[in-house]
Amino acid sequence: MKLGLPLDVVRETWHLRAACRGPEAVLFFPPSLPERREERHAREKKAKEICEQCRVQRDCLDFALRVHEPHGIWGGLTEAERRELLADINEPLERA
Numbered sequence: 001m002k003l004g005l006p007l008d009v010v011r012e013t014w015h016l017r018a019a020c021r022g023p024e025a026v027l028f029f030p031p032s033l034p035e036r037r038e039e040r041h042a043r044e045k046k047a048k049e050i051c052e053q054c055r056v057q058r059d060c061l062d063f064a065l066r067v068h069e070p071h072g073i074w075g076g077l078t079e080a081e082r083r084e085l086l087a088d089i090n091e092p093l094e095r096a
């Protein structure tokens with residue numbers, strides 16, 4: 001996540017310790033050209049393996065959930081997985 005960071009994340013400091021800084025940052029977002037399903041799964045698997053060893057995974061995930069980050073892998077979760085998590089978190093509130 002070295003390039004193209006949203007302004008909010010630049011104001012925070014956890015991203016300076018992110019394991020995804022550098023050339024592997026490309027794994028965390030879809031390429032500009034279409035990718036096949038198996039290519040996407042392979043890319044996301046590699047990115048998630050990096051997230052598992054990242055010292056700021058919780059900060060990263062908290063941030064992505066807070067700003068409703070719509071793209072890429074943050075905190076070890078894809079955008080679809082974060083949407084599901086937010087729906088699960090908000091469901092009890094909506095029922096109350």
Ligand code: SF4
Nearest residue numbers: 018020051054060075
């Ligand atoms: S948890 Fe993953 S996406 Fe977030 S900073 Fe760490 S390596 Fe990057």
